[in-house]
Amino acid sequence: MPQPQTRYARAGETFIAYQVIGDGPMDLVYAGGIVTQIDLCWDFPEIERFLTRLASFSRLILFDRRGTGLSDRMPAGELPSLVDWAEDLNIVLDAVGSQRAAVFAERDAGSAAMVFAARHPERVSSLILSNTTARHGRAPDYPCGQPPEFAEQMYHTILEHWGTERMAAVAVPSRAGDENFARMSARYQRAAATPRVAAESLRYSSTVDVRDILGEIECPTLVMHRSRYPFLNPGHAAYLQQNIAGARGVGVEGADAFYAYDRADEALGHIEEFLTGSREQTYAEQVLLTVLMVDISGSTEMAAKIGDSAWRDLLQRFHSEVQKQLKRFHGHEVDASGDGVFATFGSPARALRCAAALVEEIKALGLTLRAGIHAGECELAGKAVRGLAVHIGARVLAEADPGEVWVSRTVRDLVVGSTFEFKDEGSYDLKGVPGQWRLFSLDKVAGGEEKEPERRFSRRRR
Structure with a gap:
């Protein structure tokens, strides 16, 4: 959340x-x-x-x-x-x-x-x-x-x-x-x-x-x-x-x-x-999901520049595009708040393609998006999706550069042998998560669902 x-x-x-x-x-x-x-x-x-x-x-x-x-x-x-x-x-x-x-x-x-x-x-x-x-x-x-x-x-x-x-x-x-x-x-x-x-x-x-x-x-x-x-x-x-x-x-x-x-x-x-008068069942269903977190880079500056009314209209268009891409790649929106979205997918490949498409399509709105992806076991309780995997996804997003899709090593390993190419961004301490985590940025998406054209992401050095 x-x-x-x-x-x-x-x-x-x-x-x-x-x-x-x-x-x-x-x-x-x-x-x-x-x-x-x-x-x-x-x-x-x-x-x-x-x-x-x-x-x-x-x-x-x-x-x-x-x-x-x-x-x-x-x-x-x-x-x-x-x-x-x-x-x-x-x-x-x-x-x-x-x-x-x-x-x-x-x-x-x-x-x-x-x-x-x-x-x-x-x-x-x-x-x-x-x-x-x-x-x-x-x-x-x-x-x-x-x-x-x-x-x-x-x-x-x-x-x-x-x-x-x-x-x-x-x-x-x-x-x-x-x-x-x-x-x-x-x-x-x-x-x-x-x-x-x-x-x-x-x-x-x-x-x-x-x-x-x-x-x-x-x-x-x-x-x-x-x-x-x-x-x-x-x-x-x-x-x-x-x-x-x-x-x-x-x-x-x-x-x-x-x-x-x-x-x-x-x-x-x-x-x-x-x-x-009642309590949620103590047992929460455990399922393996891919977690996608996205947000708009520089949203505060953009809102200040164009004014509240124009910013609300732009956010509406942003969320419409998100819904379009989630439907296309079979994603499920868990939460949307302001300039950010949290969604889940049944496979990491779909999450990667959705994130790549969003980063590119949102450019037409004059916005720059960044995304973080992780895969792991999540708790499903009613409409809520919880667990450490969700927290890790948010932390991966926090490290991502504007205009880029960053993933955990777990995601990279799950799509080994596919048409995705990644760049190793090194090891990071993620807030609240034990140990160091190897993170990767998505460098290339080729072919795939809906005959998506090859995409390469422009790089900037950190």
Whole structure:
């Protein structure tokens, strides 16, 4: 699925970044707290799959709260309050035209979500609280809380190690030892917040106590918790379940702070069943498909040059040509968003011929196209096509030069002995994909379906 566009809602002089994905019958807001950066989260295949599944039954709304990610940062020495963070949610709902939404909040975002649900009951249809708490610290009437020294230890750990590979194993122990993931995670942390903001946010969250408003939460509530989550023992979840009227509780095995990396389907099943009354079958059909990703090079500059109206007309003509070529080469459009298209084919040869035809035909519109192709096992669940193969196809596209068709070695090997010729473009690190990948550019297409004439692609050196 193409990455959704980031937009901004305004809270006074503060700008809050948000995205909307999916067109399901309900609005669902995901709040991830300090560890969010809504542009970069799509670089992780597991998170992309998790969010795409949520968007399959909802209109999913993502946002970076003030002080983090793409939203406005705070001046040195200042932090937003719990009320500010709750208001961010309110402002984003207004910006997307949502009157009422379900709210899924994890970790340190949970307290703000509870405040929002209590203050704005008319706007919250359901509440999902995951690995969160009404109060962090231990007290005589709250024996499950953490001892005072725990928060200080975490404060200094984050101050020293935030934005480094070390924190990846702390948050996602199931991926310990994965060096590529650790590097990506460190980059993500740095983009989400500075060490000071991350540490101060944790310190502030450790002082929060929202127990007095739990009785004001009226909406259906699901409390989820990891059985071995190292930062909160199960007593925190039990307290929420006992003190929010009608709340249900479910446990998910594991220690990761993020469900996307361990037992994702189990967690997603609980969420979907709670919100919709049923859940998608955990078994998704596995099929071998060729994935084609295309987009228009320089689309932003072109749109600015010719104006919105002319650009809309041009996009319409572009998508008409795409439909024509997909029909010709028996492709299936999975998703089309703005200047990009994601399609699948039963054979790599058809995908290659379709991509080559599109690159040439689109030139008549004054546009330059690029394409990325990969073949692999995909998950089919309803209309959705998911899996690592889809993510790899998108990463191959990201490396392709304008006017060219790039493919993975898998595709090149599958058409060995055919009329296609390729140029070796070398090895690449693909974001979110383990190891190095050999990529090739399509250099020649000769003959084939519909007696297609020979095509040679003009080359430019990288």
